[in-house]
Amino acid sequence: MSSDQTLLDVVKSEWIKFRTVRSSVMGVIVFFVLTLGLGGLISWAVRSHWNQTNGPSRLGFDPVSTSLAGILFAQFAVGVIGVLFITSEYSSSSIRTTLAAVSNRLRLISAKTIVLAASLILVSEVVCFATFLLGQAIFSGVVPSASLGSSDVLRSVLLAGLYLTLLTIAGFALGLIVRQSAACISIFVSVLLIVPIIFAFLPQSWQNSYAKYLPSELGRSMMSPFPAAHHLGAWNALIVLLVYVIIVSGVGVTLMIRRDA
């Protein structure tokens, strides 16, 4: 008699699925290229204009966030990886084949989340450390640079990778709720890109009190060594982001279990 299905079996299965489609592989490549390419470019621009940079700007310069700046663009790539990991199953209706093989839906979602989180934390940390080191190498000698020896710097780079991983999970959870790739990606981009723009038109006092809770601002807090004005500290920002991800995931899991596939 065959043995019972376990979470580990489903994790293995989802790992095969994750690495055998072009969307996830391409997503990871785009993520690499965007983060390192743009991070390097921005760092280079700062270096070449450093002589014309005035005193106050020099004082406000943060070599850590600047070297990580590519993340602001790359975060959409990881979001798409998370979204497509589930919505592609709905668009191709392969979700039915999947659920016939893994009838316990909570087990399926857990396995997918584990595969996504494990691969993304690995990739994101590698990318974040690489772009940080690239940036510092570009700065060295001309612009003040940062070192991983400082605990605040190390924390910023580590949390930058965690921010990207959590965004991927959020994209995945959004996919569970919306189930359509295009709609899902639009929502994801709107929250990170459009909502902050809308916020900029609100009264200054509102911006000061609430803008810090926007996911993109939480990311900014997490990946800079010093808290900016009207921003949360890095660890508090992480907690708020975690709460968001847990809420979206909770709704996603509940709907996934209740709805017809």
Added chain:
Amino acid sequence: MQRMLKIDHLTKHYKDTVAVNDLDFEVKPGVVTGFLGPNGSGKSTTMRIILGLDHPTKGRATIDGNNYEDLRSPLHEVGALLDAKAVHPGRTARNHLRALAASNRIKRSRVEEVLEFVGISSVADKKVGGFSLGMSQRLGIASALLGDPPVLLFDEPVNGLDPEGIRWIREFFRSLAKEGRTVFVSSHLMSEMALTADQIIVIGRGALITQGSVDDLTATAQGTVLVRASDLTGLTRALEAKKALVQATSDSGLTVTGLTSEEVGDTAFKAGITIHELTPQRASLEEVFMDLTADSVEYGTSMPGAMPRE
């Protein structure tokens, strides 16, 4: 290893439509059971509920008393081919099967076995998005067989297969049943089921119309009698007096419904009409099916062969 598939007073509503209405039947091991109904009659919905994909509004579908969600190793219990195109188009056939196999702890060598068995080994490393419907059907059959399950479900499996493939699949269903498995095959073509199935379940508009063996179904069907005679007008009058339905055939004969051939012969004799031919005609299974489901065709055409013109 034998498993009974039981549909227990199953009802499924989608918003305001009733897809399945108090459906109740059993599918036994060791035979091929055909699941027949016109398009939109609720066959696929029933199949989806059996697999736990859709949740029933009322009632349940069980495999030896268990809900699908409670199966401990689903692919080892039930193999299913619902929609051959329900695979990620960007993945290769081999990787698709490997992922499925891994989820139920099935050995890699089994993947190669089923690929070989359905005859798609040579295209196993091609992306399934480029597969023809026939190749996709074979891949679907391969995935249903992965876990060597005692229960097998196939939704419209002959769609897209060439005649050779259709013959192959008929033999294949038979052999699965002979091994003691429960084989449940849906189709909207009675003629196909007549050749494949031992037992038949007919549904229309989500409700059970009839069930039984293929022979039972044809036996209960109302036959007709073909008669040729010297005086057709006189015979028609005499037969209609006996409350029979009489229709002239194109080649100067009469088709009589509602009387046996003995009764037709006796009537003609009493009316003093010479009979030239008297042939009882057994209804084909196809006609039985059309008869049974006439009231429940969801998307019926108004008249056979009549195309609307401008």
